[in-house]
Amino acid sequence: MRNISAACAVVTGVCVMLSAAALGERYADGVIRFREHLIARDMVNSIERILRYVVSNQREALRRLPGQPCETVAKELAELKTYVRYVRGVNLVANEHLYCSSALGPMNVALSAYIPTGQCQYGLSLNRGTPYQPDIPVLPVFRPTAPGTGLLYVIEAPYIADVLAHGVSYGAGKVMLSVAGSGSIDEHGVFSAATVASASRSGRGAASADFPFTVTVTASPAFVSQVRWKYGAISCAMGLLLDLLIAAAYLVAFAPRRLLLSAVRQGLGAGQFCMVYQPLVDIPTRRIVGAEALIRWTHPRWGPVTPAVFMTEVESSNLIGDVTRFVLQRTEADMHAMNDNAPFRIAINVAPMDLERKEFVAEVLALTDRLPKSTILVLEITERFLLARNPGVRNVFATLRERGVRFALDDFGTEHSNLDVLGQFPFDFVKIDRQFISQIDKGGEGLIEAITAVAAHYGMQVIAEGVETEAQHEALRRLGISFGQGYLYRRPVSAEEVFSARHASALAADDVN
Incomplete structure (x- = not known):
């Protein structure tokens, strides 16, 4: 038996x-x-x-x-x-x-x-x-x-x-x-x-x-x-x-993610997050014309946590709204604290899920009303396929652009982007990924020229990311690239340091002229 x-x-x-x-x-x-x-x-x-x-x-x-x-x-x-x-x-x-x-x-x-x-x-x-x-x-x-x-x-x-x-x-x-x-x-x-x-x-x-x-x-x-x-x-x-084991597998797979998101939520309430800003430079004059707002997290036990560790999980969760609101509010406060009347472009990274939130448009419009009149808000976006799958994104673009908000396509040339998205959405700027900039002084100018030509066809300006050497800067200047970011110009710093450096760069540019 x-x-x-x-x-x-x-x-x-x-x-x-x-x-x-x-x-x-x-x-x-x-x-x-x-x-x-x-x-x-x-x-x-x-x-x-x-x-x-x-x-x-x-x-x-x-x-x-x-x-x-x-x-x-x-x-x-x-x-x-x-x-x-x-x-x-x-x-x-x-x-x-x-x-x-x-x-x-x-x-x-x-x-x-x-x-x-x-x-x-x-x-x-x-x-x-x-x-x-x-x-x-x-x-x-x-x-x-x-x-x-x-x-x-x-x-x-x-x-x-x-x-x-x-x-x-x-x-x-x-x-x-x-x-x-x-x-x-x-x-x-x-x-x-x-x-x-x-x-x-x-x-x-x-x-x-x-x-x-x-x-x-x-x-x-x-x-x-x-x-x-x-x-x-x-x-x-x-x-x-x-x-039973499927449930166990689910817990094993997703428990670390839940713990991480819980730590982010607690960190927002405990003041563990802050903002730094990486300057955006006008390449011909090296004058600082704007900055990209970047979130930073210092955990009391883990120490500094790189955004690559937590932002991927945050961007695919309901916590993205809280993080984005923190970035908007803190950026607004920093811009007002500088009390600078010269035109300045501030770029903020947003996730595809942000564009799908009902409150997002209202939050951005409220920010534009409160920002100094001289400040131009730019939203940086990636992920071509997620953009293309949501028809409502086009309405978000149209509504915000009517109120002066500008859009940048981030990390162009990577696996998330290609030429089609440039014609589908009214981006104002195209940011060329750093992996291409690193090759520009090693025979890679042709690709940069091609991307610049395509961007010009659609009426967009080009921003080069990850500029780290003088040779790269000179090559970009020869190619007619308008703007650049990278450690050659300045690492991400506080808003006060950005505006101090901005005044110094303006004086230096005036002296050269």
Whole structure:
């Protein structure tokens, strides 16, 4: 009887484990497919913005040119092309033949060499190359102005590949754009013919509603392994430990977090927190024009606690409201204590959960009413995906900007940010992360120039974080970067020291001038 009971227990245990493993595998598959679709949809939206920009920029001026003699309009065509980014060339089409190119002048090439016949509203293709450069993939877009007549834009495929490459940052192993009947291109810019692409396609895709292309994303092996391991472990734990051990696992995992948040709450009431300020410098003159407010915690037993230890947990908890209110109130008091009438920009870091709090807008507006008239409030924000998921954030931006509040995108260039967010939200400043500034005097100027150009396109000013050497300062000055922060200028100090240094920097700048 004992042997039978033991056998039943073993069989029951095996069945539970097999069921738990199957459940974990199924859930992991769902997570992987969802991530693939999310990345694919994000890539589709980004590429659609490029295509819309190409076909709409200088639209009316260009629409007048097809059908006119090339020698008459070649100069105007070449000039208009310079306003259209992403394209190798703009070509005039008449009688289904390309007869004038912004790059090559007169020509005679059949439109079918670029665009297959029978395409929809926007003729779109993906070719291994052109008759003139057969080995460099391009994305031709035909915009008809009359039957057999119109404009052919030839978009450089590397621009598309650069967009697709962003998907790798979010767990994609392979990202491929496909145009039906033409071919495909992946995140490395490698072209595949239509038959090859169809045979090798896997993963999850998303189709454009306006253009005849799809983006297919396959999760990376590392991401798949991580997800499968994670949910496999969870499901096995559920099978083995059931409710009691799951509760124990929860306590083990979250007790340290609760203790930390409890200590933060007590520290706020006990006066353990204070504010320091890192100056913001006008790079050409080294004049201090503002500062970033930074919270500091000195625990009676633990000593100084770096914000990296506690702010991540605070920002994802209900305690974020109390901490943000402390920062706002203390910053206001420090600004009034300085009694300085010169224009000054004070930057405060806010978390995505702050923007979702009902009281946040009212708290910020109250602060702007109480701050000295010469003080400009700047809110620094990170976390692109959390911003994009909450439509109400746009209303917060609009309401606060009407009252003079400015916004900065913090740590631009890290895994939380990319080019899309610049066009989606009206940021006033872009802060380039310190990891890029540290490479600027080691051959990394090109990336800084590119970020500066993108920011200028959207009417934003650039702030360089983490400036630590004179060589970095000089490189930033040559590149035309407006503002900088870093230990080269000054470490975070008290408000009194900031304003003392501000007066000294103003006198030094006046002496130089």
